[in-house]
Amino acid sequence: MAMLVDILAVGKLKDRALQMRCDEYMTWLGAYGKIHLETVPDSDPNREGSVLLQRLAKERHAHVIALAEEGREYTSVDFAHHLDGIQSKVIFIIGGPCGLSPEVKRQSNELWSLSRLTFTHEMARFLLLEQLFRAQNILHGGHYHRE
Amino acid sequence: MAMLVDILAVGKLKDRALQMRCDEYMTWLGAYGKIHLETVPDSDPNREGSVLLQRLAKERHAHVIALAEEGREYTSVDFAHHLDGIQSKVIFIIGGPCGLSPEVKRQSNELWSLSRLTFTHEMARFLLLEQLFRAQNILHGGHYHRE
Numbered sequence: 001m002a003m004l005v006d007i008l009a010v011g012k013l014k015d016r017a018l019q020m021r022c023d024e025y026m027t028w029l030g031a032y033g034k035i036h037l038e039t040v041p042d043s044d045p046n047r048e049g050s051v052l053l054q055r056l057a058k059e060r061h062a063h064v065i066a067l068a069e070e071g072r073e074y075t076s077v078d079f080a081h082h083l084d085g086i087q088s089k090v091i092f093i094i095g096g097p098c099g100l101s102p103e104v105k106r107q108s109n110e111l112w113s114l115s116r117l118t119f120t121h122e123m124a125r126f127l128l129l130e131q132l133f134r135a136q137n138i139l140h141g142g143h144y145h146r147e
Numbered sequence: 148m149a150m151l152v153d154i155l156a157v158g159k160l161k162d163r164a165l166q167m168r169c170d171e172y173m174t175w176l177g178a179y180g181k182i183h184l185e186t187v188p189d190s191d192p193n194r195e196g197s198v199l200l201q202r203l204a205k206e207r208h209a210h211v212i213a214l215a216e217e218g219r220e221y222t223s224v225d226f227a228h229h230l231d232g233i234q235s236k237v238i239f240i241i242g243g244p245c246g247l248s249p250e251v252k253r254q255s256n257e258l259w260s261l262s263r264l265t266f267t268h269e270m271a272r273f274l275l276l277e278q279l280f281r282a283q284n285i286l287h288g289g290h291y292h293r294e
Contacts, residue, residue, distance in 0.1 A: 017164035076265040097293065115262035117278055118223040118292065131264055145265065146244065 003033030003136060004089045006062070008052055009125055010096035011042035018126045025129035032136040042096045049101030052093060056107060059091060064108040066093040066100055067124055071111030076145065079112075080135035094124050150180030150283060151236045153209070155199055156272055157243035158189035165273045172276035179283040189243045196248030199240060203254060206238060211255040213240040213247055214271055218258030223292065226259075227282035241271050 013019045022037075029035045040051045056064060063086045074082060083090065093104060097120075105111060114127050137144040160166045169184075176182045187198045203211060210233045221229060230237065240251060244267075252258055261274050284291040 015168070017167045020164045021162070073263045075263045079264065114264060116220045116222045117226065117261060117274075118281065119274070119277065123274075123277065127264075127266070127270075130266065130270065134265065 003029070003035065003083075003132075005029075005033070005035045005132065006059075006089065006091045007035070007037045007094065007125075007128065008040060008055060008091060009037065009094040009121075010040045010048045010052075010100075011121060012039055013122050013125060015122050018122050022126055022129050025126075025133050028133050029129070029136065032140065035132070045095065045098050045101040048096055049104045052100075052104050053107060056091070056104075059089065062089040062091045063110075064091045064093065065110050065112050066105055066108035067095070067114060067128065068100060068105055068111040069113055069116075069118065071113035073113050073115070076131060076134050077138055079131060080138035083132075083135050084139050092128060094121055094128065096121055150176070150182065150230075150279075152176075152180070152182045152279065153206075153236065153238045154182070154184045154241065154272075154275065155187060155202060155238060156184065156241040156268075157187045157195045157199075157247075158268060159186060160269050160272060162269050165269050169273055169276050172273075172280050175280050176276070176283065179287065182279070192242065192245050192248040195243055196251045199247075199251050200254060203238070203251075206236065209236040209238045210257075211238045211240065212257050212259050213252055213255035214242070214261065214275065215247060215252055215258040216260055216263075216265065218260035220260050220262070223278060223281050224285055226278060227285035230279075230282050231286050239275060241268055241275065243268055 013022065026035060026037065040048055093108065114124060134145050160169060173182060173184065187195055240255065261271060281292050
């Protein structure tokens with residue numbers, strides 16, 4: 001099945017170097033399906049949360065994965081197969097510098113932790129895109145992911 | 148105690164965007180002590196391993212932490228305090244695209260896994276530098292790391 005992914009990210013990517021890398025992965029991911037990245041203005045977790053929840057209210061059939069430190073960890077291979085098993089659009093949510101509101105986490109289908117380490121929200125966006133590309137590579141073959 | 152860190156990394160950083168970010172973190176880290184990054188030519192894990200082991204043979208009192216997927220995971224705060232507790236020079240080893248030889252892992256004091264996810268070795272270098280800077284910020288105060 002073709003990939004259908006929306007990413008809702010809080011705050012702009014100010015780091016030009018990471019922005020370049022993210023743009024590149026977005027282009028590469030376009031070969032595997034439809035990927036769309038939308039940013040929500042950075043304010044405070046509650047206000048950001050209201051905007052995110054309004055956006056989610058329009059997508060009742062999507063599978064929502066929020067990035068959160070307390071979430072479940074996956075290996076890249078497990079993540080790829082997990083993603084492959086989801087039959088609907090997948091929406092990833094990345095919070096801003098102060099994290100996501102509890103209500104957004106509660107309304108998500110699952111919480112995913114990229115690492116036990118804390119990274120900046122800008123790095124999280126880059127790591128997510130890289131893992132999405134790696135997942136497509138694992139599922140469809142390619143030389144990007146080596147066991 | 149001032150930070151005293153050597154990083155032995157296999158292969159050049161070809162990604163200019165990540166190189167820019169790494170240079171920036173290296174400069175920032177210089178404020179906290181001495182950090183030195185050395186690259187070993189990229190060939191195959193065994194040959195790379197011999198070069199790394201020769202280099203380690205000169206540093207009998209250093210604490211060697213090899214980055215490996217099967218290693219222990221830390222939170223950023225636990226990593227900071229762990230690092231702070233090491234009384235000698237710390238040497239981090241980052242393998243190339245094909246990983247580290249078993250002998251290098253065996254001769255390291257510990258194996259550390261940045262995440263259960265697989266990243267490129269270039270990303271690992273960037274993530275390590277960011278975590279070292281975050282650790283100094285956790286230990287010495289600053290606004291970079293937010294709980």
